[in-house]
Amino acid sequence: xxxxxxxxxxxxxxxxxxxxxxxxxxxxxRLAIYRRLVRNNVASFLASGFPVLKARTSAxxxxxxxxxxxxxxxxxxxxxxxxxxxxVQFLECxxxxxxxxxxxxxxxxxxxxxxxxxxLIPAELQVADLAQLETQCWFVSPAVFLDQFYYPVTSLQxxxxxxxxxxxxxxxxxxxxxxxxxxxxxxxxxxTPLTAVLIELLQQTPGxxxxxxxxxxxxxxxxxxxxxxxxxxQHILTDFAERSVLLVKR
Amino acid sequence: xRRSVGVGLRREFLSRVEAxxxxxxxxxxxxxxxxxxxxxxxxxxxxxxxxxPLTTHGLSLSIGSFDPLDEQLVVAIKRFxxxxxxxxxxxxxxxxxxxxxxxxxxxIPFTEEAADYVANRVRRVQEIIERxxxxxxxxxxxAPGQEMPELTFIKSVLEQADCKLLLDVNNVFVNSVxxxxxxxxxxxxxxxxxxxxxxxxxxxxxxxxxxxxTHGADVRDEVFDLLRFAYQQHGIFPTLLERDFDIxxxxxxxxxxxxxxxxxxxxESHLKTATQPMRRIV
Numbered sequence: 001x002x003x004x005x006x007x008x009x010x011x012x013x014x015x016x017x018x019x020x021x022x023x024x025x026x027x028x029x030r031l032a033i034y035r036r037l038v039r040n041n042v043a044s045f046l047a048s049g050f051p052v053l054k055a056r057t058s059a060x061x062x063x064x065x066x067x068x069x070x071x072x073x074x075x076x077x078x079x080x081x082x083x084x085x086x087x088v089q090f091l092e093c094x095x096x097x098x099x100x101x102x103x104x105x106x107x108x109x110x111x112x113x114x115x116x117x118x119x120l121i122p123a124e125l126q127v128a129d130l131a132q133l134e135t136q137c138w139f140v141s142p143a144v145f146l147d148q149f150y151y152p153v154t155s156l157q158x159x160x161x162x163x164x165x166x167x168x169x170x171x172x173x174x175x176x177x178x179x180x181x182x183x184x185x186x187x188x189x190x191x192t193p194l195t196a197v198l199i200e201l202l203q204q205t206p207g208x209x210x211x212x213x214x215x216x217x218x219x220x221x222x223x224x225x226x227x228x229x230x231x232x233x234q235h236i237l238t239d240f241a242e243r244s245v246l247l248v249k250r
Numbered sequence: 251x252r253r254s255v256g257v258g259l260r261r262e263f264l265s266r267v268e269a270x271x272x273x274x275x276x277x278x279x280x281x282x283x284x285x286x287x288x289x290x291x292x293x294x295x296x297x298x299x300x301x302x303p304l305t306t307h308g309l310s311l312s313i314g315s316f317d318p319l320d321e322q323l324v325v326a327i328k329r330f331x332x333x334x335x336x337x338x339x340x341x342x343x344x345x346x347x348x349x350x351x352x353x354x355x356x357x358i359p360f361t362e363e364a365a366d367y368v369a370n371r372v373r374r375v376q377e378i379i380e381r382x383x384x385x386x387x388x389x390x391x392x393a394p395g396q397e398m399p400e401l402t403f404i405k406s407v408l409e410q411a412d413c414k415l416l417l418d419v420n421n422v423f424v425n426s427v428x429x430x431x432x433x434x435x436x437x438x439x440x441x442x443x444x445x446x447x448x449x450x451x452x453x454x455x456x457x458x459x460x461x462x463x464t465h466g467a468d469v470r471d472e473v474f475d476l477l478r479f480a481y482q483q484h485g486i487f488p489t490l491l492e493r494d495f496d497i498x499x500x501x502x503x504x505x506x507x508x509x510x511x512x513x514x515x516x517x518e519s520h521l522k523t524a525t526q527p528m529r530r531i532v
Contacts, residue, residue, distance in 0.1 A: 003364035004316045006395030010356065011348030023394040030392040033462060038354045074350030078310030078323045079286045083353065118288040
């Protein structure tokens with residue numbers, strides 16, 4: 001066997017020892033160390049990355065997800081802190097009887113927290129001067145994450161069973177403010193569809209000013225007149241600038 | 251920095267280091283644990299770097315894997331090294347991925363073909379990072395596909411790739427027990443001119459003939475003895491104390507680091523009296 005085949009056999013066994021042959025001529029207690037190291041390491045990252053989801057899931061089911069993650073997911077990120085993101089991707093496409101939309105949404109929400117915490121905001125972005133609101137070109141902070149959820153993931157009670165699914169999704173924005181010295185200072189906001197659209201417009205085309213945003217939003221809001229829209233937009237921009245959800249370039 | 255003792259920098263005691271600035275020769279960090287960690291991490295690292303030299307010990311290069319070399323990661327590491335003005339980049343002579351990452355160190359089959367393959371990849375990494383790659387002899391619990399001795403394999407990679415060696419004396423000790431060989435002969439057989447960096451750590455005993463390199467215990471006396479022997483054989487090299495689990499309070503770690511320093515002092519004074527020429531490292 002060439003060394004690549006040796007590696008492939010070993011890796012296949014490590015990922016899924018139930019369904020793959022162990023490397024030959026090697027003591028099982030030695031192989032077991034590798035299986036244990038790999039499995040425990042990934043399991044501990046997932047446990048710390050998804051405390052709410054894990055607490056709401058029976059130990060057997062949780063272990064089954066961890067094992068399926070190892071056996072079927074090809075993790076692309078070299079960063080240990082991205083194992084949680086890899087897990088979210090795995091949950092999105094994995095089929096398991098105990099794995100429904102609620103689990104996927106909760107996992108996504110818990111991951112947004114970590115993403116916001118560790119996002120790197122480049123030095124060229126800074127908090128806007130509120131006196132110049134109308135002339136600023138806006139950028140969504142890289143420490144802002146937007147998603148929508150049918151389940152009330154932001155307000156779960158620990159002992160609550162699976163909550164009721166809403167008819168319409170709720171937009172949730174998770175962010176870390178600029179200049180926040182402590183890394184555990186991540187906050188969330190529930191957004192109206194309009195505000196969510198504003199964030200998406202700016203994520204797609206960064207650097208737009210208030211007027212450009214007005215032009216884009218007008219057809220989406222036929223019931224509002226120009227003055228109402230301008231005032232509404234100014235209000236949102238002020239609020240987002242104060243929270244450093246929206247930033248400007250130096 | 252030839253005579254120097256470092257400690258692995260952990261977030262658990264980072265704020266203490268910032269506040270107390272203890273006397274440590276250098277701190278070692280894993281670039282993969284700092285690269286994706288945002289503004290706060292960079293500010294902390296800048297503050298440390300102002301006061302201390304830093305070395306790096308990567309986790310996910312997976313130099314021996316059949317998965318393609320992640321050049322994007324290597325480029326990111328190169329930028330990171332430049333950004334924090336770090337000269338030394340070390341990694342494991344190992345692999346940690348196969349059809350995706352597994353986030354743990356696996357044993358490269360000790361074969362000629364594998365040595366050639368690894369050496370090629372090392373050369374590519376060195377091209378990108380514009381520094382020598384310093385590879386560590388890893389601990390292993392099984393050697394699937396082994397066709398040559400571990401020592402021959404390591405020497406072959408170092409020679410062909412023209413790279414450097416991080417000598418981890420704890421790994422030598424662990425492997426010598428697990429695979430029943432003489433750790434002193436192993437160390438004596440390593441090429442002196444390639445050794446630029448050292449690691450020392452604790453391990454745990456799973457069975458009398460099976461040790462696990464956990465970095466979760468104090469350094470054993472036998473391992474300090476091996477380090478002393480390595481210095482006698484190869485000259486003093488900067489050495490790092492690793493501790494990744496059951497991390498004791500910082501003063502306890504610093505005590506262990508001082509033990510390494512005493513060994514360096516002892517060897518140095520011995521070398522001076524013997525008037526042997528001293529080797530330049532790093």
